Amino acid sequence: MRSRAAPWSLLGLAVLLALPWLLPQLLPQGQAQFWTASILGRAIVFGIIAMSLTFLATYGGFVSLAQMMIAGIAGYTLAIFVEGAVPRVVGLLGYGAAIPLALLAATAMGILMGAISLRSRDIYLLMITLALGMGVFRFIETNIAWFNGYEGIRNVVGPSLFGLDFRNALVFYHAALGTAALLYFGILYLVKTPFGLVLQGIRDNPRRVAALGYAVGLHRIAAFGVAGFIAGCGGVLSTIYNIGISPGSIGLGATVNILIMSVIGGLGHPIGAFIGSLIFTVLDTFAATIYDRDRFNTLIGLAFLAIVLVSPDGAIGVGARLRRLLTAQPRPASRVCGEVRSRPPSTRTAKEEPP
Amino acid sequence: MTEPAIRLQAVSRRFGALQAVRDVTLDVMPGERRAVLGPNGAGKTTLFNTICGDYPPTGGSIALFGTDITGLRPHQRTRLGIGRTYQTSLLFNGLTVLENLFIAVRGLRPGRFSFLRPGRGDEGVARARELADRMRLSHLLAAEVLNLSHGQRRQLEVGMALAGDPRVLMLDEPAAGLSPGDRPELLRLLRELPRSLTLILIEHDMDIALSATDVVSVMKDGVVVVEAPADRIEDHPVVQSIYLGSGH
Numbered sequence: 078m079r080s081r082a083a084p085w086s087l088l089g090l091a092v093l094l095a096l097p098w099l100l101p102q103l104l105p106q107g108q109a110q111f112w113t114a115s116i117l118g119r120a121i122v123f124g125i126i127a128m129s130l131t132f133l134a135t136y137g138g139f140v141s142l143a144q145m146m147i148a149g150i151a152g153y154t155l156a157i158f159v160e161g162a163v164p165r166v167v168g169l170l171g172y173g174a175a176i177p178l179a180l181l182a183a184t185a186m187g188i189l190m191g192a193i194s195l196r197s198r199d200i201y202l203l204m205i206t207l208a209l210g211m212g213v214f215r216f217i218e219t220n221i222a223w224f225n226g227y228e229g230i231r232n233v234v235g236p237s238l239f240g241l242d243f244r245n246a247l248v249f250y251h252a253a254l255g256t257a258a259l260l261y262f263g264i265l266y267l268v269k270t271p272f273g274l275v276l277q278g279i280r281d282n283p284r285r286v287a288a289l290g291y292a293v294g295l296h297r298i299a300a301f302g303v304a305g306f307i308a309g310c311g312g313v314l315s316t317i318y319n320i321g322i323s324p325g326s327i328g329l330g331a332t333v334n335i336l337i338m339s340v341i342g343g344l345g346h347p348i349g350a351f352i353g354s355l356i357f358t359v360l361d362t363f364a365a366t367i368y369d370r371d372r373f374n375t376l377i378g379l380a381f382l383a384i385v386l387v388s389p390d391g392a393i394g395v396g397a398r399l400r401r402l403l404t405a406q407p408r409p410a411s412r413v414c415g416e417v418r419s420r421p422p423s424t425r426t427a428k429e430e431p432p
Numbered sequence: 433m434t435e436p437a438i439r440l441q442a443v444s445r446r447f448g449a450l451q452a453v454r455d456v457t458l459d460v461m462p463g464e465r466r467a468v469l470g471p472n473g474a475g476k477t478t479l480f481n482t483i484c485g486d487y488p489p490t491g492g493s494i495a496l497f498g499t500d501i502t503g504l505r506p507h508q509r510t511r512l513g514i515g516r517t518y519q520t521s522l523l524f525n526g527l528t529v530l531e532n533l534f535i536a537v538r539g540l541r542p543g544r545f546s547f548l549r550p551g552r553g554d555e556g557v558a559r560a561r562e563l564a565d566r567m568r569l570s571h572l573l574a575a576e577v578l579n580l581s582h583g584q585r586r587q588l589e590v591g592m593a594l595a596g597d598p599r600v601l602m603l604d605e606p607a608a609g610l611s612p613g614d615r616p617e618l619l620r621l622l623r624e625l626p627r628s629l630t631l632i633l634i635e636h637d638m639d640i641a642l643s644a645t646d647v648v649s650v651m652k653d654g655v656v657v658v659e660a661p662a663d664r665i666e667d668h669p670v671v672q673s674i675y676l677g678s679g680h
């Protein structure tokens with residue numbers, strides 16, 4: 078079963094790869110570097126964490142508020158085990174061993190979240206994952222021996238990539254972009270595998286999936302594991318970006334920010350997470366310039382309201398609407414299962430069942 | 433002695449104060465075609481859901497070819513050979529016809545948890561295409577299920593139930609909502625089913641129910657009140673009393 082690897086995604090990736098060299102042609106040197114490191118780099122890192130939420134919501138129908146906490150588990154695992162971090166907790170491993178360990182911890186935490194929330198859906202799933210996330214946050218905030226309490230762990234500077242320092246903005250940007258691209262195209266591949274198709278079946282009709290011989294619970298737990306791995310990648314990058322991690326980075330505010338990014342971008346496709354993250358990061362960075370730093374929440378709230386009112390599908394929904402208007406076509410065609418997939422104008426909504 | 437395909441012994445299902453199915457005892461032999469009839473609210477669909485595991489029974493036992501399945505979960509019962517359709521189509525609306533059939537085929541084969549895409553020569557995809565052909569849906573392989581007509585959705589339902597080569601096929605009102613033009617096609621599908629397959633059918637369309645089955649069980653108020661050959665059921669006084677009233 079094949080899907081057309083969206084040419085727009087590949088074009089976008091090519092532009093993003095070249096951007097650090099294009100920006101200095103358009104902006105003064107200092108501003109170009111600021112945009113590369115502080116806007117785009119940061120947006121990509123948080124976009125990865127938001128994409129873990131989008132993956133679960135889009136293809137499984139599960140909205141989890143534990144993804145930021147899971148990213149934090151990866152960050153803390155890295156900070157605890159890597160040598161050079163301050164204060165030293167274990168500090169015995171190099172980055173080559175500590176990063177896989179961090180991803181393993183995040184995947185395990187994702188699986189645990191999936192197992193705990195196995196029987197809940199909708200608002201109940203939202204509340205259970207939020208409660209678990211806040212429980213872990215409070216534990217970390219008050220535990221000194223392992224997590225250094227409120228202050229967190231500093232000096233997680235990142236590895237050297239082929240002799241290139243991770244602290245170099247260009248190196249970090251391309252490492253983050255490469256990770257994001259691998260995860261993004263990995264998700265597009267995964268959703269057309271038997272596992273991905275069954276996950277979408279669970280979204281549409283879990284009862285029918287069980288009647289076809291599948292253990293719905295196992296698939297669901299595995300999906301949370303995959304999402305945990307994705308969030309873990311974001312968590313590792315975010316810890317290196319911030320040169321450390323503290324409980325504030327996985328608190329309620331950070332958790333809600335990830336949800337806002339996902340909704341602003343759109344929960345219909347993984348690319349929405351990155352678009353939402355970019356909009357969020359730009360508003361967050363320039364709030365003081367636009368209006369007042371203390372009014373950031375008002376600005377992001379207004380942006381959130383505007384996008385939800387104009388397009389309930391988020392920013393990607395706006396794009397799809399414009400494209401349909403311009404081409405006067407109901408939906409674009411895509412290739413699935415080796416066949417051209419067409420969507421004729423629908424006269425029936427998803428909830429409507431014939432008698 | 434041949435074990436019954438399905439054996440129900442004093443099966444009951446209660447929802448709070450409502451006794452939906454009451455002490456149903458029933459044997460369906462391998463290869464038998466059995467219709468379950470009765471007025472709305474008689475407990476037919478609840479009985480189906482109890483046999484398939486959607487609602488565990490609150491009393492009694494269920495055996496499939498001699499194996500007790502009373503405590504098993506729905507996917508475990510499916511793996512032992514039960515295939516079913518639902519009263520209202522339960523399909524994967526966001527996926528295509530081929531993807532729906534492919535999921536149905538993979539459910540009982542190795543690789544249902546695979547993280548690799550099936551290749552061109554994949555046996556599961558080939559089987560899904562074959563089923564689409566059998567259900568007269570091969571021209572709609574790439575169509576999203578949301579956009580199918582009601583008749584096509586019912587055909588797909590039956591195709592998905594057959595995908596796992598079940599030993600017992602349970603169809604819950606397959607003709608519900610079908611136009612008169614679609615009904616002969618459904619009857620053809622039912623008649624083409626292999627004779628080795630045990631069929632249990634809930635149906636309000638008497639022509640379809642009696643043409644496609646050999647034995648009929650009639651339910652009322654959660655109880656099986658009549659069991660008779662299909663060609664003699666219409667004349668049965670209890671059946672006439674249920675459908676036409678006690679004055680007849």
